[in-house]
Amino acid sequence: MVKLTIDGKAVQVRDGATILEAANMAGIRIPTLCYLKDINEIGACRVCVVEVEGNQNLCAACNTAAEDGMVVYTNSPRVRTTRRVNVELILSAHNTACTSCVRNGNCTLQSLAQDLNISRIPYEVRYRQKNWPQDTPLIRDRDKCVKCMRCINVCDKVQGLGVWDVVGTGYRTTVGLRDGETINTINCSLCGQCITHCPVGALHERDDTQKLLDALADPDKIVIAQVAPAVRSAWGADAGVPQKKATVGRMVAAMKGLGFDYVFDTDFAADMTIMEEGSELLERMKGKEHWPMFTSCCPGWVRFVKQNYPEFLPNLSSAKSPQQIFGAIAKTWFAKALGVAPEKIYSVSFMPCTAKKYECDVPEVNDSGAKDVDLVLTTRELGRILRGSGQILEILPEADFDEPLGLGTGAGVIFGTTGGVMEAALRSAHYLVTGKNPDPDAFSAVRGMEGWRERDVKVGGATLKIAVASGLGNARKLLEAIKAGTAQYDFVEIMACPGGCAGGGGQPITDGVELADVRGEVLRELDAKSPIRFSHENPFVKQAYSEFLGSPLSETAHHLLHTDQSKWSI
Amino acid sequence: MSRLQIIRADRVQKTMDQLYEELAHRNAAAPEGNCAVEQTAALVGLCLAQSCGKCVPCRVGLDQMRRLMEKILEGEGTMEDLTMLERTARVTMDSSDCAIGGEAGRAVLACLQGAREDFVSHIEHKRCVADFKPVPCRRACPAHVDIPGYIALVKADRPADAVRLIRKDNPFPSACALVCEHPCEGRCRRSLIDDAINIRGIKRVAVDKAGHVPAPECSPDTGKKVAIVGGGPSGLSAAWFLRLMGHAVTVFEQRDQLGGMLRYGIPRYRLPERYLNEDIDVILSTGVEVKLGVRVGEDFTLKQLQKDYDAVYLAIGAHTWRPLGVAHDDAPNVFSAVQMLRDMGDGKPMDLTGKDVVVVGGGNVAMDVTRTAKRLGAKTVKCVYRRRQVDMTAQVEEVEGAIAEGCDIVPLKAPLRVEVDEAGNAVALIVAPQIPGPYDRGRPKPVNAARPEERIPCDVIIGAIGQVIDSKELADEGVPTKWNQLLSDEYTAFEALPGVFAGGDCQSGPSTAIRAIEAGKVAAANIDGYLGFSSTLPAPPEVPRATHQARGAVGRINMVERDPSDRSDDFDIMEIGMTDEEAKQECSRCLRCDHYGYGCFRKSREERVAVW
Numbered sequence A: 001m002v003k004l005t006i007d008g009k010a011v012q013v014r015d016g017a018t019i020l021e022a023a024n025m026a027g028i029r030i031p032t033l034c035y036l037k038d039i040n041e042i043g044a045c046r047v048c049v050v051e052v053e054g055n056q057n058l059c060a061a062c063n064t065a066a067e068d069g070m071v072v073y074t075n076s077p078r079v080r081t082t083r084r085v086n087v088e089l090i091l092s093a094h095n096t097a098c099t100s101c102v103r104n105g106n107c108t109l110q111s112l113a114q115d116l117n118i119s120r121i122p123y124e125v126r127y128r129q130k131n132w133p134q135d136t137p138l139i140r141d142r143d144k145c146v147k148c149m150r151c152i153n154v155c156d157k158v159q160g161l162g163v164w165d166v167v168g169t170g171y172r173t174t175v176g177l178r179d180g181e182t183i184n185t186i187n188c189s190l191c192g193q194c195i196t197h198c199p200v201g202a203l204h205e206r207d208d209t210q211k212l213l214d215a216l217a218d219p220d221k222i223v224i225a226q227v228a229p230a231v232r233s234a235w236g237a238d239a240g241v242p243q244k245k246a247t248v249g250r251m252v253a254a255m256k257g258l259g260f261d262y263v264f265d266t267d268f269a270a271d272m273t274i275m276e277e278g279s280e281l282l283e284r285m286k287g288k289e290h291w292p293m294f295t296s297c298c299p300g301w302v303r304f305v306k307q308n309y310p311e312f313l314p315n316l317s318s319a320k321s322p323q324q325i326f327g328a329i330a331k332t333w334f335a336k337a338l339g340v341a342p343e344k345i346y347s348v349s350f351m352p353c354t355a356k357k358y359e360c361d362v363p364e365v366n367d368s369g370a371k372d373v374d375l376v377l378t379t380r381e382l383g384r385i386l387r388g389s390g391q392i393l394e395i396l397p398e399a400d401f402d403e404p405l406g407l408g409t410g411a412g413v414i415f416g417t418t419g420g421v422m423e424a425a426l427r428s429a430h431y432l433v434t435g436k437n438p439d440p441d442a443f444s445a446v447r448g449m450e451g452w453r454e455r456d457v458k459v460g461g462a463t464l465k466i467a468v469a470s471g472l473g474n475a476r477k478l479l480e481a482i483k484a485g486t487a488q489y490d491f492v493e494i495m496a497c498p499g500g501c502a503g504g505g506g507q508p509i510t511d512g513v514e515l516a517d518v519r520g521e522v523l524r525e526l527d528a529k530s531p532i533r534f535s536h537e538n539p540f541v542k543q544a545y546s547e548f549l550g551s552p553l554s555e556t557a558h559h560l561l562h563t564d565q566s567k568w569s570i
Numbered sequence B: 001m002s003r004l005q006i007i008r009a010d011r012v013q014k015t016m017d018q019l020y021e022e023l024a025h026r027n028a029a030a031p032e033g034n035c036a037v038e039q040t041a042a043l044v045g046l047c048l049a050q051s052c053g054k055c056v057p058c059r060v061g062l063d064q065m066r067r068l069m070e071k072i073l074e075g076e077g078t079m080e081d082l083t084m085l086e087r088t089a090r091v092t093m094d095s096s097d098c099a100i101g102g103e104a105g106r107a108v109l110a111c112l113q114g115a116r117e118d119f120v121s122h123i124e125h126k127r128c129v130a131d132f133k134p135v136p137c138r139r140a141c142p143a144h145v146d147i148p149g150y151i152a153l154v155k156a157d158r159p160a161d162a163v164r165l166i167r168k169d170n171p172f173p174s175a176c177a178l179v180c181e182h183p184c185e186g187r188c189r190r191s192l193i194d195d196a197i198n199i200r201g202i203k204r205v206a207v208d209k210a211g212h213v214p215a216p217e218c219s220p221d222t223g224k225k226v227a228i229v230g231g232g233p234s235g236l237s238a239a240w241f242l243r244l245m246g247h248a249v250t251v252f253e254q255r256d257q258l259g260g261m262l263r264y265g266i267p268r269y270r271l272p273e274r275y276l277n278e279d280i281d282v283i284l285s286t287g288v289e290v291k292l293g294v295r296v297g298e299d300f301t302l303k304q305l306q307k308d309y310d311a312v313y314l315a316i317g318a319h320t321w322r323p324l325g326v327a328h329d330d331a332p333n334v335f336s337a338v339q340m341l342r343d344m345g346d347g348k349p350m351d352l353t354g355k356d357v358v359v360v361g362g363g364n365v366a367m368d369v370t371r372t373a374k375r376l377g378a379k380t381v382k383c384v385y386r387r388r389q390v391d392m393t394a395q396v397e398e399v400e401g402a403i404a405e406g407c408d409i410v411p412l413k414a415p416l417r418v419e420v421d422e423a424g425n426a427v428a429l430i431v432a433p434q435i436p437g438p439y440d441r442g443r444p445k446p447v448n449a450a451r452p453e454e455r456i457p458c459d460v461i462i463g464a465i466g467q468v469i470d471s472k473e474l475a476d477e478g479v480p481t482k483w484n485q486l487l488s489d490e491y492t493a494f495e496a497l498p499g500v501f502a503g504g505d506c507q508s509g510p511s512t513a514i515r516a517i518e519a520g521k522v523a524a525a526n527i528d529g530y531l532g533f534s535s536t537l538p539a540p541p542e543v544p545r546a547t548h549q550a551r552g553a554v555g556r557i558n559m560v561e562r563d564p565s566d567r568s569d570d571f572d573i574m575e576i577g578m579t580d581e582e583a584k585q586e587c588s589r590c591l592r593c594d595h596y597g598y599g600c601f602r603k604s605r606e607e608r609v610a611v612w
Helices: A019-026 A078-091 A107-114 A150-156 A209-216 A229-233 A235-239 A250-259 A265-288 A299-308 A310-315 A322-338 A353-359 A379-387 A411-415 A422-436 A472-484 A514-529 A537-551 A555-561 B010-028 B034-050 B055-071 B077-093 B101-112 B116-124 B134-141 B147-155 B159-167 B173-179 B182-189 B199-210 B233-244 B273-284 B303-310 B337-345 B363-376 B396-404 B472-476 B514-529 B580-588 B599-609
Strands: A004-007 A009-013 A051-054 A071-073 A138-141 A163-168 A174-177 A203-205 A222-227 A263-265 A346-349 A375-378 A452-459 A462-470 A489-494 B225-229 B248-253 B287-291 B311-314 B333-335 B356-360 B380-384 B409-410 B413-420 B426-442 B445-450 B454-457 B458-464 B500-501
Touching: A004 A019, A004 B363, A009 A019, A051 B248, A078 A107, A078 A353, A138 B413, A150 A163, A150 A472, A209 A222, A209 A346, A222 A250, A222 B396, A229 A235, A229 A250, A229 A265, A229 A379, A229 A411, A229 A514, A235 A250, A250 A263, A250 A379, A250 B426, A263 A265, A265 A422, A265 A537, A265 A555, A299 A310, A299 A346, A299 A472, A299 A489, A322 A346, A322 A353, A322 A555, A346 A379, A353 A375, A375 A379, A375 B303, A379 B311, A411 A514, A422 A452, A422 A462, A422 A489, A422 B182, A452 A472, A462 A472, A462 B337, A472 A489, A489 A555, A537 A555, B010 B134, B034 B055, B034 B116, B034 B599, B055 B077, B055 B101, B055 B116, B077 B101, B101 B116, B134 B147, B134 B159, B134 B182, B147 B159, B147 B199, B159 B173, B159 B199, B159 B311, B173 B199, B173 B273, B182 B199, B199 B580, B225 B233, B225 B303, B233 B273, B287 B337, B303 B311, B303 B337, B303 B356, B311 B454, B311 B514, B337 B458, B356 B363, B363 B380, B363 B396, B380 B599, B396 B409, B396 B458, B413 B454, B426 B458, B454 B472, B500 B514
Parallel strands: A004 A071, A222 A263, A222 A346, A346 A375, A462 A489, B225 B248, B225 B311, B248 B287, B311 B500, B333 B458, B356 B380, B356 B458, B380 B409
Antiparallel strands: A004 A009, A051 A071, A138 A203, A163 A174, A452 A462, B413 B426, B426 B445, B426 B454
């Protein structure tokens, strides 16, 4: 243990703890900007500087170890001035048009400036103009970048891709794509983790909200919505609704209030994914060709495989993701039920994800005869649209999803958290093999937040070796282990974002806090309370098969619900 | 009314003098891999600030050059701008009225020529090709030893771990602690504040305090066999790393003992046998097979090795010499440094008691020979050199040490001929006085002074004018050579000879021990790859986390040597190690560039691209 004094208070911390951690324990908050625990502790912004007695210079609290006997001042006049000047300098190189910034009100730099009572920038403001294509799902506005380097380290250390790099030298130093590549050529998964870890508005998704508003205003269009499981765990944050009031029913009511003709649930399609993917697993198990089988719901993961491990493409389940299954069913079975042409339906998907914006635009994924999913908006965009809708959301009476595509089971809802697809698949695989339902919690062993976990699970008489990984850095390790022969599995679930879609790159941002875990818990609770917890028991899924698709893996199912990811355009 | 006044430096001028002194420190610590365009533009800015403003090219030309470079840096430059820049630089060089502008123009022109690809990259790809190196000492060390890491370990009183960490990249911590030329200190960031860290001195603290540190365990046997020709620092380094990777290694050495030039080229007052033997014993303890007294081309052929082994590393060094190249240089009492030092290594020293000795040369070997001659009882030792003393390539402390021990440096004398008696023995060296002439490659070329030749009487002459590689037999067997140097590539491989590698002095020409070690390390990694492996080495010890930086200026602890009167007639170790107190202060001066600055940001990436 290390004993030190911070602002006159005696503190005791473990060896190796930083001054920042020690101060937190003493109830003292040292402001930070570039710091991101374990990921970016580089002392770049010099906002967290503190005075250490006997030391000539100020030091960064975020990456200086607390030492025995240290006497630290976190709020001396010298520290306050230094902090203020450094933030003024950052602001002098930043486009402070806060009112038109996507992070207005949720910006670490903005709150720092407020906390330091900076009401004027005493330096000449000089920043470089935007130079990014505005049509890509991921957009970087360099006029907003504060060079904290978090994006570089998140992409490198967590996602293992290293898409971002430091470019330029001297005062021109900034963040750019590695080796001078462009966003259209580099091996970016579009997972959006750089966005959710950006302290300011330098990184954001392409804003497609106007397209939705235009569609809703078009009297000739039947506008339908699907909502991904993880969206419901977080939608309130950016819509300005306290978490307790941000229920699923209120979210549905708010969306109906926007003017959607139907508000449906991606969970329905998740249940259908299980029917297809589960059947595919049992089918492929016979020959074990291209083994193990990987899930394919996550377009960030699919892009990752395509760009980094094409040799594993045949291992991906050919089942489409729930979003795309929904799109295909909505513009065929449902369109038929309505008696309209598929083009008349405008299908909008709300996703916790930025890569889904890419997926819906992949030409090769469309099979309904029209564009299966017309538009993808992130949870953040949903929040922004709802805020501007004029509804007093908190007091809105709850509403139900519409039928038939609005009914999802508990198995469908856990698709939004790591291990959920696996668990849902195992529940139904057990039924398909034995003809009997297992206890819905029989496979709870696959739950957890460990980035790469493996389990032996019993399905009927057989034991399956399964693995679940989230975060592409973990995915890479897992693939390398399979290649090296040190890991062998039957079925593997991968989600690109740490913690799964609940921690997705399209989710609301709370700087410095990882929320995948608590949001995942929300989904687990919804599953536990769900009247139906098995995908194969979804009555409308059954109806779709009996009326339209036939059986899982039938020709129609194959045509509409499966895809060849190797043919997808990047 | 007074007509003249005494000029005294005023406060402003004193401040400016101080500023320029600090600028010199900054230049000394300039990090590797800075953007060439940015640095050139900054230099022009400084030159412009020094311009009197009278003549056009300096006043306007430098400003236009600066603007052009700013434009290029902003990514808005064109190839025409580059042509304009070059044209303007040339005119500024050619037509400035004084050297302030002229030298600035020359410097820009030199940058445009030497770093053209950087300028072009900024124009064509709007990208800088600079590759900033976060930890200057580690990058400057040819073996890329984790220097801040082992300094922190010494500071934490974990000398054995420090030795382990050094051995991860260099299996000669003891020898290098005494004789490494420490290129690592050249760009030490501490020079910005006061002086470079005494890195070699701290390494010596580590090895002296650690005592014997056993080798780590080798990886399981791979079944592959590697032959290494030459048991010097390069061959033994390769042997060490290859053994740790699990390959079987046999070293073929032509002499009776291992060590190469560390044993047969460096006198023992600088490197006592026990230090060298410690390193070699640890290397051998990994299970290296050694065959002594065998010579390639005589006792075995390369062809045989290629047949019997999966890979071959040639590290035969540079163990012959060139004659003085003057009349009677073959007299029986004219020797080469290589001969003299080799005999020392074998424990058969020449008897120079009471003799007058002349040494020819100005490098470190010349100093070794000069000081060895003194220790062997020579009455006088004169080191004759054709350039100025400051131009000697020997380290300054070596030259100063020799003078302190009573040897003479005789600069600006070019040997003309050896004078012999009737029996053919040398009795004097006849030299021609020189003057330092125009500069050539950074130092003045010696030019004959119009003065009479001089006669330096002597009993023994020793030439230390460079070593030569003895590669005839290998060339006969088809190894590509040029001027006796083996022509392997930067990966130590030969395109035409798969499985054969070469490095060290025999490839680079005579160089330092740490360069030879680097080649051995590179060869080991590439041989491992050639054999189809990507082996890793045992994990190094964990390095203590950096504490807060002490940036106040503190004097550098230099190494102390035994008093010249005490040391000049024995071969006991000359250098005295640091005391605990000195070591503590010196370690505390380390700025931990692995943590501060770019280090903590890009450390993980740097480690990933490191050889291991």
